[in-house]
Amino acid sequence: MMPQQGTRAGDGMPPRHAAQVRRQGHEQGDDQTTAGKLGFLEWFHYQDYEHVEHTLAALRELNVTRLRTGISWADYHRTHGADWTRWLVQRLGEATELLPCFLYTPPSRGIQPKTSSPPRNPDEYGEWIALMIDELGDNFDWVELWNEPNNLVEWDWILDDGWQIFARMIDTAAAYAHRKGKRVALGGMSPIDPAWLALMADEGALRHVDSVGIHGFPGVWEADWMGWQNSIDQVQAVLDDHDLSTDIWITETGYSTWRHDEMTQIDALLATLHAPVGRVYWYSVFDLKPGLPSKNGFHNDERDYSFGVLTHDGRPKLLQRLWSQGGQAAVQDLAKLQDYASIHVVDENKHPIVVSGGAGFIGTNLAHRLLTQGERVLVYDSLARPGVERNARWLRKLHGHQVEIQIKDVRDRYALKAAVRNAKRVYQLAGQTAVTTSVVHPLADFEVNSRGTLELLERLRRRQYMPPLVYTSTNKVYGELAGVTPREGDSAYYLDPDDPAAGGVDEHFPLDFHSPYGCSKGAAEQYVLDYARVYKMPNTVFRMSCIYGPHQFGTEDQGWVAHFLISTLLHRPITIYGNGKQVRDVLYIDDLVAALLAAGANPDRVAGEAFNIGGGPTRAISLLEFLDLIADIHGEHPVVSYDEWRPGDQRYYVSDVDKFRQAVGWAPATDVKTGVRELYRWLRTWIPAGNAAAQSNGNGHGNLSSTRQIHPVPQATGKGEAG
Structure with missing residues (x-):
């Protein structure tokens, strides 16, 4: 049986008391209760079957079953529109708990020929609702009538004086729905307008309504936002005044990440889930495709294109990744790491060392060393790389609030400006790797690596005191190493004594960018060096080779040393591209951290210079030799297969680190066998705690092998290059 008009199933209490109980119940609810109210809103363009299937797959990954979407009356009357509508409702209904929002007037039936026009005969809308319930009602329990009726874009109220047509249309349609056993939600107000809702109640439009929807986009379009409780109280007051115990839902809300502030999207969702309402529909699953117009027109407002928890081409944002891994608990756990106050209120007496990309492999080790030396450290990281949040938690657990954590992107110039305002030293490790x-x-690679670094340089240049900056670049800027001719030995390539790189590649080798990555990193490092020359900034560049060590979880694209060890520990096959005789010099993380500290502490000796940083000739090893080392440490050889060489793969790269040694007296101290054993021991303790993260976290890359388990995402994070 349907509950009678003005009540909700299980209520049987006066409306004011029901509202009070709802608020108290929410305040006492646990996280699982608040997560259970979550659904998603996704709009589907006419006959976009692929978008529907991708959305359902994403909802399964998120473990969310509720979905709200628009079912267009106008589309239904297009050629083949009825077939599309039936397929859409049936497909969504079989896979989700569907809330269909029936909206949009067929232009041929409107007072004016547009979808926002009131229909000439308002009863036709109710008749169509009845038809939809008769044909498709097995796929939904609720119907939502229209969307944002007080928004001129959705309902042209200029053509409907006093909303008389709308009130009649809704009352008729809601009555049809109730008679056919469906519950009714009134399309959400945007903006929230208590006077408009009171008018609808006075006109009798709420007689058969079981839930009133509200919309809000705090931090995006709500300039004078006073919180969800304030908005809900305004709506509840109208319902109380008319003795209605109608429920209240948030049927559309979200946060646009157009400024790359994905942590704020998380904050907005958590705040919404704690609102005292029965349901929350979050907009949206995917970003709007850049080739499509929004309601505001074609790219008239860029915010319209970034509301998704996934990008338009399916790359996960921070919210999606964490929620799919651990639900609301994982999202809330991360939110506790963020130090919010410092973005807005800066203590002028605090002079931290800023580590951009500080939750990545290199950044974590560097931050830890600085913190153990008593320094205050600000870790600035977008956490774009899966798993690096574990590093951030480790730093917080070990060092408390001596470490300040800002989950922000290097492309967010205003957050970046606040973060470095009082920095006494800056390490720029953030990047797509x-x-x-x-x-x-x-x-995206250019935006993160080049533009993100340029944003940082601009923020530092405008300070009265310009702190030392160390930028970590890559040996990829040397490209194919023209003139270097490796010769093939039994287990490794080698160079003749008269080869120009026989003692290692030094800084006199010409730059030769051979990939978008090489271009973006090369452009960034040249900006760093030129700002040192033009603006007299104490900037230094490290062109790094293969770095390895604890807190690195390598993949086929990044961190081949750790990747080989992880694959071995997880009993997964390793694919070698080429013959396995390619040679790289490897550097243990503790030695790199020592180099970074030396550069930061001696800006007068290194400013304006680029240095090759790696293990050098004494720490060079081929892949085949490394596999033998793994067998010695692990007790058995990993399973290996071979594939074709990949374009741009270098047969031989070894750094000449003499220039930096002469500048500050630095030299590597950890031999390869000792360093690899340390990493092996560390991985054995971390992998059981999170195998998925172990396959995808970590920064440090080398395109040498594969177990084909990850597609990396190009966003700003901590990094450590490996050639």
Whole structure:
């Protein structure tokens, strides 16, 4: 049986008391209760079957079953529109708990020929609702009538004086729905307008309504936002005044990440889930495709294109990744790490060392060393790389609030400005780190690596005191190493004594960018060096080779040393590209951290210079030799297969680190066998705690092998290059 008009199932109490109980019940609820109210809103364009299937797959990954979407009356009357509508409702209904929002007037039936027009005969809308319930009602329990009726874009109220047509249309349609056993939600107000809702109640439009929807986009379009409780109280007051115990739902809300502030999207969702309402529909699953118009027109407002928890081409944002891994608990756990106050209120007496990308492999080790020396450290990281949040938690657990954590992106110039305002030293480790990813997403690669670094330089340049900056670049800027001719030995390539790189590649080798990644990193480092020359900034560049050590979880694209060890520990096959005789010099993380500290502490000796940083000739090893080392440490050889060489793969790269040694007296101290044993021991303790993260976290890349388990995402994070 349907509950009678003005009540909700299980209520049987006066409306004011029901509202009070709802608020108290929410305040006492646990996280699982608040997560259970979550659904998603996704709009589907006419006959976009692929978008529907991708959305359902994403909802399964998120373990969310509720979905709200628009069912267009106008589309239903297009050629083949009825077939599309039936397929859409049936497909969504079989896979989700569907809330269909029936909206949009067929232009041929409107007072004016547009979808926002009131229909000439308002009863036709109710008749169509009845038809939809008769044909498709097995796929839903609720119907939502229209969307944002007080928004001129959705309902042209200029053509409907006093909303008389709308009130009649809704009352008729809601009555049809109730008679056919469906519950009714009134399309959400935007903006929230108590006077408009009171008018609808006075006109009798709420007689058959079981839930009133509200919309709100705090931090995006709500300039004078006073919180969900205030908005809900305004709506509840109208319902109380009319003796209605109608429920209240948030049927559309969200946060646009157009400024790359994905942590704020998380904050907005958590705040919404704690609102005292029965349901929350979050907009949206996917970003709007850039080739499509929004309601505001074609790219008239860029915010319209970034509301998704996934990008338009399916790359996960921070919210999606964490929620799919651990639900609301994982999201809330991360939110506790963020130090919010410092973005807005800066203590002028605090002079931290800022480590951009500080939750990545290199950044974590550097921050830890600085913190153990008594320094205050601000870790600035977008946490874009899966798993690096574990590093951030480790730093917080070990060092408490001596470490300040800002989950922000290097492309967010205002957050960046606040973070470095009082920095006494800056390490720029943030970046997109994979050559392969740069080929797939070259624009995103450029935005993070080049533009993000330039934003940082601009923020530092405008300070009265310009702190020392160390930027970590890559040996990829040398490209194919023209003139270097490796010769093939039994287990490794080698160079003749008269080869120009026989003692290692030094800084006199010409720059030669051979991938989007090489271009973006090369452009960034040249900006760093030129700002040192033009603006007299104490900037230094490290062109790094293969770095390895604890807190590194390598993949086929990044961190091949750790990747080989992880694959061995997880009993997964390793694919070698080429013959396995390619040679790299490897540097243990403790030695790199020592180099970073030396550069930061001696800006007068290193400013304006680029240095090759790696293990050098004494720490060079081929892949075949490394496999033998693994067998010695692990007790058995990993399973290996071979594939074709990949374009741009270098047969031989070894750094000449003499220039930096002469500048500050630095030299590597950890031999390869000792360092690899340390990493092996560390991985054995961390892998059981999170195998998934162990396959995808970590920064440090080398395109040498594969177990084909991850597609990296080009966003700003901590990094450590490996050639």
